[in-house]
Amino acid sequence: MTRAAAVASGCIEASPATAIAVRDLAVRFDGDAGSVTALDGVGFEVPEAGFVTMLGPSGCGKSTLLRAVADLVPISAGSINVFGRTPEQARRARDFAFVFQDATLLPWRSVIDNVRLPLEVGRRGGAVEQHAEPEELLALVGLEGRADALPHELSGGMRQRVSIARALVCRPRVLLMDEPFGALDEINRDKLNEELLRIWQETGTTIMFVTHSVPEAAFLGQKCLVLSAQPGRVREYVDISFTSPRALGMRDTLEFVQVTAHLRSLLELPR
Amino acid sequence: MTTTEVGAKAVRPPAAAGETARAGRARARRRLRYAPAIGAGVGMVVVWHLIVTGFEIPTYIAPSPWQVLVVFANQGDILWINFLPTLLEAVCGFALGNTIAVLLAVWFVHSGVAERAFYPIAVFINTIPIIAIAPILVLMLGNGYEPKIVIAALICFFPTLVNMVRGLKAVSPQMLELMRVLSANDREVLFKIRLQSSLPFLFAALKIASTTCVIGAIVGEWIGSNYGLGSLIIEATYNFRAPLLYATVILGAGLAVAFFVITSLVERHVLKWKPGEVF
Ligand SMILES: Nc1ncnc2c1ncn2[C@@H]1O[C@H](COP(=O)(O)OP(=O)(O)O)[C@@H](O)[C@H]1O
Ligand SMILES: [Mg+2]
Numbered sequence: 001m002t003r004a005a006a007v008a009s010g011c012i013e014a015s016p017a018t019a020i021a022v023r024d025l026a027v028r029f030d031g032d033a034g035s036v037t038a039l040d041g042v043g044f045e046v047p048e049a050g051f052v053t054m055l056g057p058s059g060c061g062k063s064t065l066l067r068a069v070a071d072l073v074p075i076s077a078g079s080i081n082v083f084g085r086t087p088e089q090a091r092r093a094r095d096f097a098f099v100f101q102d103a104t105l106l107p108w109r110s111v112i113d114n115v116r117l118p119l120e121v122g123r124r125g126g127a128v129e130q131h132a133e134p135e136e137l138l139a140l141v142g143l144e145g146r147a148d149a150l151p152h153e154l155s156g157g158m159r160q161r162v163s164i165a166r167a168l169v170c171r172p173r174v175l176l177m178d179e180p181f182g183a184l185d186e187i188n189r190d191k192l193n194e195e196l197l198r199i200w201q202e203t204g205t206t207i208m209f210v211t212h213s214v215p216e217a218a219f220l221g222q223k224c225l226v227l228s229a230q231p232g233r234v235r236e237y238v239d240i241s242f243t244s245p246r247a248l249g250m251r252d253t254l255e256f257v258q259v260t261a262h263l264r265s266l267l268e269l270p271r
Numbered sequence: 272m273t274t275t276e277v278g279a280k281a282v283r284p285p286a287a288a289g290e291t292a293r294a295g296r297a298r299a300r301r302r303l304r305y306a307p308a309i310g311a312g313v314g315m316v317v318v319w320h321l322i323v324t325g326f327e328i329p330t331y332i333a334p335s336p337w338q339v340l341v342v343f344a345n346q347g348d349i350l351w352i353n354f355l356p357t358l359l360e361a362v363c364g365f366a367l368g369n370t371i372a373v374l375l376a377v378w379f380v381h382s383g384v385a386e387r388a389f390y391p392i393a394v395f396i397n398t399i400p401i402i403a404i405a406p407i408l409v410l411m412l413g414n415g416y417e418p419k420i421v422i423a424a425l426i427c428f429f430p431t432l433v434n435m436v437r438g439l440k441a442v443s444p445q446m447l448e449l450m451r452v453l454s455a456n457d458r459e460v461l462f463k464i465r466l467q468s469s470l471p472f473l474f475a476a477l478k479i480a481s482t483t484c485v486i487g488a489i490v491g492e493w494i495g496s497n498y499g500l501g502s503l504i505i506e507a508t509y510n511f512r513a514p515l516l517y518a519t520v521i522l523g524a525g526l527a528v529a530f531f532v533i534t535s536l537v538e539r540h541v542l543k544w545k546p547g548e549v550f
Contacts, residue, residue, distance in 0.1 A: 072448055091454055098452045104445045108467045108544040121463060122454035152546040 019174060019206040020046040020069060024078035027064050038064040040231035042078070046208060046223075048173075051200055053221030054210045055263060061232025062210045066176050069208065070098050083173060094118075096174035097167035101182050103159035105151040105166075112138065112147035115166045130171055137165040140199060157188035164196070168203065177209045181216070190248055193219055197246055214267070215251055218259045226266045236266050334514040342518040349503070349515075350522055357500040358526060360416055360488035364423020365530070369480055372428045373473070376435035380465070381457060386436075397429040401487065405494050419491030419499070426487035427480035431473070438472025439465045471545060474538040481530035489523055500526075 025042040028035045038061040046052045054062050067073040069080055071087035082090035090096055097118070105114045115134040138144055141161040151159055160180055167175055181189040193216060200207055211217050217224050221240050228235040240259055244250050316336050322328070323335040330338060343350065375393075379386035401422060408418040442464055450460050492501025500523045507516035 070452055072451060091452060094454075096452075098449070100445055100449070102445065104443070104449050106446070106464070106467070108470075117463070118453050121450065121459040122456070150544050152544065 017048045018045050018081075019048040019050065019083060020208070021081040022065075022069070022078070023081075025065070025068065025075060025080060026077040027061070027068055027073060028076040037231040039068070040233055042227075042232065042234055044225055044234060044237050046174075046206060049204045049206055050222050051197075051207045051209065051220055052223045052225055053217040054208065054225045054227065055212070055214065055217045055267065056227030056232065056235075057229045057267065058212060060227045060229035062227060063178050065227075065232065066098075066178050066208060066210055069174075070096060070176050072098075090174075094122075094170045095172060096176055097170065097172040099160075099163055099167050099175065099177040099180045101179045103151070103156075103163040105159055105162055107151050110148050110150060111143065111154070111162050114151070114162055115169055117166060118170050132169050132171055134165070134169060137168055138162075140168070140202070141165045142195065155188075157184055157192060160184065160192065161195075164199070168199070168205070171203075172205065174206045174208065177207065179210050179212065182212065189213075189216070194248060196220065214260050214263050215256075218256060218263060219246060219248075219251060224263060226263060228269075235269065238263065238266070331511040331513050334517055338514040339517045339521065342514045346515060346518070350518060353498055353500050353503045353519070354522055354526070356416065356419075356498050357485070357488050357492065357523070360419040360491065360499070361423055361484045361526065361530070363416070363420045364425075364487055365427055365480055365484040367420060368424030368427030368484070369431045369477065371424070372431035372476075373435050376432055376439055377461065379436050380439040381461075390436075393429065393432055396425070401426055401490055405491055408491075409494050414495055419488050419496070419501075422491040423484045423487030426483045430479045430483075431476040434472045434476035435469060438469025441472065442468050470542060474534070474542065477534050478531060478538070481534040482527040485523060485527040485530065 022045070023043050025039055026037065027039040028037050042061075042065065044052075054065065056062050064073055068075050069082065069087060071091040080087050082095055085093065085095065106117065109117070112134055115137055119131055119134075135144075135147065138147055141164055143158060143161055143165070146154070146158070151162070154162070164180070181192050184192065196207075197220065199205075207220075209217075209220055211220075218240055224238045224240055226235045226238060227233065238259075242250065242253075242255055242259075244253060244255070250256055320336050323333055375389070379390065404425065405418070405422055408421050412418040412421065439461075442460075446464050446468075447460065450464060455463070488499070489501035489504070492499035493505055496502045500519050503519045504516060504523075507513070507519060
């Protein structure tokens with residue numbers, strides 16, 4: 001296991017293999033009751049085809065960080081760079097896809113039509129050039145044969161699989177996932193974790209994955225960004241590597257337990 | 272969770288015989304569900320008959336069910352001739368009022384200025400009793416179908432407007448974020464998200480409108496009209512033809528019920544995606 005020191009904001013040059021570069025990022029929300037600083041001085045990089053998990057106490061700004069990358073939240077200071085573009089340009093170019101905690105399927109559309117949604121909107125006239133076949137994606141997420149089902153006929157785990165297929169349909173270079181399995185029971189979550197790893201390896205997509213589960217963060221991430229709360233700052237950007245291949249059984253090995261223990265100690269550190 | 276997922280796959284091809292047996296049981300259950308309503312209806316007719324005959328109430332005050340039935344048999348042509356205009360006015364008013372309400376709601380949702388300007392006016396018009404508007408419209412539009420259609424439309428309009436505005440705004444914020452990530456424009460959000468998620472609200476309003484449009488048409492026919500169920504009601508009352516009056520009222524109510532049932536059936540078909548819905 002190697003431990004990288006926290007990346008001091010702005011001190012690393014972007015290399016060609018960098019998918020996402022965040023520098024000196026601050027996000028403030030101005031409300032009636034004054035302004036809330038959700039993120040302050042956050043800087044880190046996500047390598048291309050990398051899998052970065054994000055951990056932190058609730059309310060520390062994990063969602064806000066992901067939403068800032070996705071151009072859903074305006075940034076107050078600093079910069080975000082997605083494959084050399086601003087978040088807005090990246091959004092318009094369909095560089096990334098977002099997976100929400102609840103699957104956010106359109107309940108009146110069948111499974112396959114939900115997967116097709118990204119091909120139908122937001123492209124003002126131009127055809128969607130390079131997209132994956134929705135049917136193949138359903139097979140990839142293990143839902144072949146359920147193409148015509150309606151969302152309410154599916155379990156929570158199956159719904160989330162559909163939303164992952166939908167996210168992949170435009171072949172995004174980055175997948176942003178905000179606690180996608182947070183509402184699932186443990187058995188389903190384990191299964192989807194394994195499948196997400198497989199999908200990540202098969203597609204070569206860069207993934208940013210928010211979770212509040214320490215084992216999940218360690219199991220999935222090549223790197224884990226640990227945030228501290230109020231305001232959200234980077235506590236440590238942890239490199240995670242294992243000698244054994246990542247499989248669910250690995251979670252009982254000593255090296256895995258050492259990683260999770262370290263992540264836990266970071267979370268429990270006083271401010 | 273896992274078991275349900277696996278189970279859902281395993282249970283997929285159900286035996287055809289089991290399917291029909293289950294469908295048959297479901298049909299029987301549905302029949303049983305309507306049994307209390309049918310029983311109560313028959314009971315009330317029986318009580319009506321007993322009261323009228325028991326207290327020897329004169330026909331011009333209250334006819335017996337049998338006398339009303341006789342009107343349906345012997346004066347069916349009068350009823351039918353007057354039924355058709357009311358049907359036409361109610362249908363046209365329903366279509367007109369709801370269409371305008373839906374279009375206005377779409378406009379309001381996309382333009383805050385329009386909503387602030389015209390919503391209060393819509394509220395104001397709604398507060399004027401329909402009985403008071405009717406003569407005004409007759410003065411303006413004459414004696415034909417037009418004032419009745421407009422009255423039927425007016426009476427449908429407000430509930431649909433209110434519900435539709437609410438429905439178009441009742442989109443989950445998460446869906447809007449999804450559409451934003453997809454760089455969808457307002458038109459795409461309207462046609463892919465807002466309209467569909469407003470449908471449950473729209474149908475709640477349409478079910479109200481399906482009965483009130485008949486009331487609107489009948490009220491319109493009360494004033495200076497010589498055809499339609501409304502005018503027949505007035506005429507029968509002034510001539511003490513109570514059996515005809517009752518038959519006309521029953522026919523009007525039947526029309527409203529028919530509209531309601533049709534609307535509900537359409538709703539059930541359109542809102543298939545919404546589990547645990549409808550009557
Ligand atoms: N739209 C918003 N308006 C105001 N404050 C917000 C908004 N979104 C998030 N916040 C605040 O920002 C902080 C971080 O929130 P969030 O990113 O959701 O945390 P996490 O996902 O880590 O639980 C919280 O204090 C939250 O109250
Ligand atoms: Mg969150």
